[in-house]
Structure formats: structure tokens, C-alpha cells
Amino acid sequence: MSSSKNLLPTWVVVMAVALLTGLQPLTTDMYLPALPQMQQSLHLTPAQAQATLSGLILSFGMGQLIWGPISDRWGRKVVLRCGLTLFVLASLLTVIAQDGHTLVLARVAQGACLSATVMCGRAMIRDLFQPEEGARIMARGMTGLGALALIGPITGGLTATWLGWRATMGSLAICALLILLFVWLFLPETLPPHRRQTRLDWGHLLRQWVQIARHPTFRAHTLLTSSTYGGLFVYLALSSFAFINILHCSKAVYGVYMSTLSLSYLVGTFFCRKWLPTHGLIGTVSLAGRFSLAGGLYMAAVSLYSMLFNLPAAWALLPGMWLYAFAHGIHQPCGQTGVVSAFPQQAGAASALSGFVLASVAFLVGLVLSLLTGLPALTHSIHPMNLGMTLGGMSTAWVAFTLVRQHGLPPSDAD
Template sequence: MLKPDTLALTIVLALLTALGPLSTDMYLPSLPAIAASFGATTGQAQLTLSAFLFGFAAGQFFYGPISDRIGRKPVLLFGLGLFTLASLVCALASSIEMLVGARFLQALGASGPIVLGRAIVRDFYEGPRAGRELSRMGTIMGVVPAIAPVFGGLIAQFSGWRMTFAVMILCGAALAATVVLRLPESIRTKSDAPISFGSILRGFGVLLKHPAYRVYVMLSMLTYGGLFAFISGSSFVLQGIYGLDELAFAFSFAFMVVGFIAGTSLAQRLVGLYGLDGTIRFGVSSLAAGGVAMLVLVASGVASSLAITMPMAVYALGVGLTMPQSMASALMPFPTRAGAASSLLGICQMTFAAILGVVLGQNLGASALPLPAAIATTGVLALAVFLSTARARASKV
């Protein structure tokens, strides 16, 4: 069995939380081909991403509270099973509407591993140690979005977009087998709260009364919102406006991934020196700097795709510094409700990102400007939220 404070457990938890990014990043190079295959518009194809985010948010409503009651492992296996089955439906989709619906179901399954991965970290670790573990997971997890678009680009060129979902089926099955054979049950004391829609909502209400929790959830929302704006809009901007092919786009996408990995790696050192909030301060500054730089370069008419990808690397550095520490800080006050706290954080994060993705998809066209405008807005707002909430953040312990 896997044990706490081992690299093996960190890798497994990282792969569980990477299932969502894998499900989006690997098929990003295929989005234009998917649109062409079904005769769909750019907005319709982008809905396969936004539907995933809405499903991701909806699924997180139940996974955390139920796992607080019956344990992490059985709920985790349910999510992996649903993800694998829905991936099969995606591979066999005969229309864009069917693919959108299947992506929603796929996300319902994928939301379980990411919620429960964070909850398992809180079960085993506390405070800065939890933040450091989430950063370690982020470093490992960052390899997935680095490899996934390149792999997806190769599949798109040589095997067609449906094969990407076949790979997702294999990933879901492999992770389920690992959970069954190697992952221990992590929850120490199970909740005695009844499982019902009303009780879950009341539990979420208790969480939202905590001022520090609200702040860290807001920081996670804004940070991920800018990241998802790039994920959902970059293939259309970099391929459609800057003329990159599938493989060139995949390698350009790697700028963002390298920035994220650098941020999570740096965070593991900074959190020991400056604490959770000190690390977040560096992160939100990087978010704002990257977003504003991208907006200025694109608005100035710089014709190179580097006007998008280089500032995005700076923004992604901020994501790696901000998001793991914000998540750890949000969960810290709730050792017996880690699942519910993780669920609500994910719901807010994914709902905001999905709405932003829909708005962005409706505005993308002949100009690249909507993409940096969205990223700059989220970065600057994250910095403003952090600077204006010192008193609320002090109540996290």
C-alpha cells in the first residue's frame, strides 16, 4: 500500500488530479478538426470544453460530502468508472451535440479524482506541509499538459481525433486499477452528517461563512479562470490567427506548461521561507504582470505568436505559485470537512472558468484581443483581491 510522505503516493495523487487537464489538453489540437468533422462553428466546438467545465463543477457538488461520510476510496472508484465509460461515448460520438453531452458526463467522472486528491492531501498533511505537497503534485501534474498537446497533435495528424478519447479510456482504467490495489483509505474520522441535497447545501453555507475561505476560493477562481481562458481559446487564436499547425501549436502550448512547472517547483522552496500567503503574494504579482504584458503586446499589433505564449508563461508561473497555496489555505480550517471544502472550492472555480470560457468563445473571431483581455482581467483582479483582504486572510487558522 502507498504511504504518506512517499514519492509514490505523491505521483498517484498527482495523476488523479491530472485526469481533468489530460481530458482537455490532449484534444486541444483537434478542436478545429472536430469542428470541421461535424460541420460545427468555433463556438459549438468550444462548447465541448465549456460543457466539460460545467460537468466538472456539477460533479464536485457531491463527491466531497459523500466521501466525508463513506470514505474516499469507493467514491473515487465511482468517478473513475464514470470517466472511463463517458470517454468511450466521446470516441463514438456521431454529432457535435452528442460529443458535448458526453464531455459533460466525462467531466462528472473526472471531477471526483481532483476533489478527492485534494481531500486526501488534507487527510494526511496540514498547513505549509499540505501546500508543499500540493505544489509537488503540481510539478508532477505539469508534465501531463506538457506532453498531452504534443501527443494529441500527433494523434490528430496520424490517427484522427477519436483516438485521443481511446487513450483517455486506457488512462481511466489504469488509475482505477491502481486505486483498487495500492491506495489506502485516508479518512480518519467519517462525518455523521446525513447525505442529502439540503444537508450538503447547509454544509456549504457553513464553509462560506468563514471569511478566509471565501478569499482563498476567490483567488483560486480568478487564477484558474485566466488559465482556462488560455486553454479554451489558444487553439483558435494560435492556429486560426497566427497560422500555427497542430504540432506547432502543441509546442507553443508548452511555454505555459513550463511556466506552471517552474511556479510549482519554486513554491516548494518559497512556502518554507515566506509561508502560504507570502508565496501567494509572489504568485498574484506574476498573474497580473503576465496578463497585462500579453494585453499590451497584442493591442500593440505584435504579429508573432510569442506575444501570446511568452506572457502566458509568466501568468502560468503565477498559477503555480498561487493555486496550490490558495487551496491549502482554504482547506486548512476544516480538517473534518476537507471533502466538502474541496468540493465547494472546485464548484466555484470550475463554474467561473466555464462561464468565462463561454463568453470568450462567443467573442473570438478575427482578432486575438479578447484572449489577452480575459487573462489580464483575471490576473489584475487576483492581485487586487489579495492586497485588499489581509484581515480576512488572517482568520484562516
């Protein structure tokens, strides 16, 4: 069994996972309170405003297909340093953007660079740990991720209110620069030379991805992470408009509401660490699936209430979102560990392929949302957000109760 104790202190691994994976929610969440302000300042159409998120997510997924095999061939450290450096430059471009096309292009570049950090953060766990131990370490790291996600929306809302949306985007460059400094000073290479891939041609990569995609454990956990993130993406894409434009929350209050979801996610990661030793990976995912389902059904009930009576108060939506975020805090560390569990020598490629599927699902969800929110009957409605989260909760529960229960551990670890 691999162990980080033989390579580097556990706190370094946990901090690295928190920072590398935590840059993703910072990139997606911190700017949301500023999104209506950004749209007005640059005269963005609703489609362009949506593209600042969906374009980032698509490039995030595609970028992993490139960074993953490179990291399996030459190691994690060089990929992390390159990806974070380029992310800082892309973030600076978002600050100086003067039109929607430049802003969307900069966000696409951010997503491509972000993919290197998140992919390596997942793959290095497989470099160092066996599946269930890795899930516990991943959960500890994602507790740190939850703390960053908790701070991000509040910081973004206050910064947008006091200094404007450009300052909010600039803060991402500062965050990435600090993470790059940590990687440079503290994080050594985690992939030993004898476990690196020797080939990097496209024919070999395609055969490798086909082999990975055929593995039932990979498919189960990839569908788990994709379905739970798909419902979360609905929230990310529509919540700022729903809360600020429809339910008339201020940017600062909306930032606080977002942070309560991050707090619920944080609590979920704590429960993940508590449940794993007693319920195992499969049992923990099954328990979390019940919360995903409950959160989704609650959002459907709120939507039904608004159709039969009146718009609810903004706070009335929060309980369902808290349930969903709590479950998400369990599904993500378990699922992200599970996708690489059967591939100790191909962890980068497996992580990249899973991330690509997740991002593709999110991008398709974004396209559907763009069509739905363009319909006159739904333009000023909370229904697309609520029912989208309902679908995410129901599909996540189904995956947890069926596929993960059957194939949640690779055969060598299923005993």
C-alpha cells in the first residue's frame, strides 16, 4: 500500500488537495455576485453572460484530456507549475477585457489552465494512497476546499459592491499566484519514475481511454461526480439571476447565501470522513444519495408552490440547496477517488477522462439552460434552477443506489 508518510507530510498532501481543487469553486463562485454587474458594464447579452461560465467549463474538461496524459508521462509538478502560471496570465486578461468576446476568451483560457490543477490534485491522491484511504485524505482536502468556497462568494460579493467586478476578477489572479507559490515551495513530485507512461502518441492515448472507459468502477464514479455536479452547475449558472434579479437580493446578501451552501458542503466533507471508516466507500455514497434526493425533491416542491401561489422568499429556497450541497460534499471526494482507484499507473488519464465527462455534462446543461431561460414564460422564473437541481438530485441518487453499490470498488478492493 502506498502511503504519503514515506514521501511527504500528510498536511502537505491535504493542503495541496485543498488548494488545487479549491481553485475551481473560487473560479466559478467568486465572480457570480458580480455577474449581473459585469453583464451591464460590458453590455453582454444573456448568452454571452452564460458563456463566461459554460465556456470555462467546456475548456476545463477538454484541457484535462491534454494535461492528464502529459502528467502521466512527465509527472505532476511540471504540469502544475505551467498550468498555474498560465492561469494567472489568463486571470489578468479578464481584468482588462473591454468587450464580451475578450472576456469569454479569457474565461476559456482560465478553464484550460484550471484543468491542470484540478486533474493533478485528484491524480496525486492515487499516486500516494489506496482507494478508501485516498477517499479519507480527499475528504480532508475538500474540507479545505469547502472553506475556500465559503470565503469566495462573500469576498466576491463585497469586492463587487465596493470595488467593482474587475477587482473581483483580479482577486482570482492573486489566489492563483499564492497557490503557485505553495506548489513551488512545498510540493514535490508524487509520481515515481517507474510508474510513468512511456508513450504519448494519440493512438496509444485513445486505446488507453477506451480501456479506462470500459471499467465499471470508473463509469460508476464518473456518472456519480457528473450527475451531482450537473445539478450544482444549474445553481451556479442561474442562482445570481434568480436571487438578485427575480427575488431581489442584494449582491452582498446573495454572497452570504452562497456561502451558506459552501458551509453545508463543508459539513458534508466532515461527515464523509466520519462515515467512511464505519460504512465504507459504497455505504457512504449510498447515505449521501438520500440527501441528494431529498434536496432535489424539496426544490421541486418550492417550484410547485410558486406556480400555485406566489414567489417564495429567497431564504425559502435554501434548505433544499443545503441538502444538495451537503450530499455534494460527500459524493465529490468519494467519486473523485473512485474514478482513479483502478488505475495506479494511469491516474492522470483516468482523472482527465472523468473530468472531461463531468465538464461535458455541465456544458450540455448550460446549453439547455440557455434555451430554457430564453423562453418568455421562463425568463423571469425560478423554475429552470429549481427543476434542474431536482433532476440532478434524482439522477445522483439513482447512480448512488445502483451503479456505485454494484461497482463502487475495483475487484481487488471489493472484499
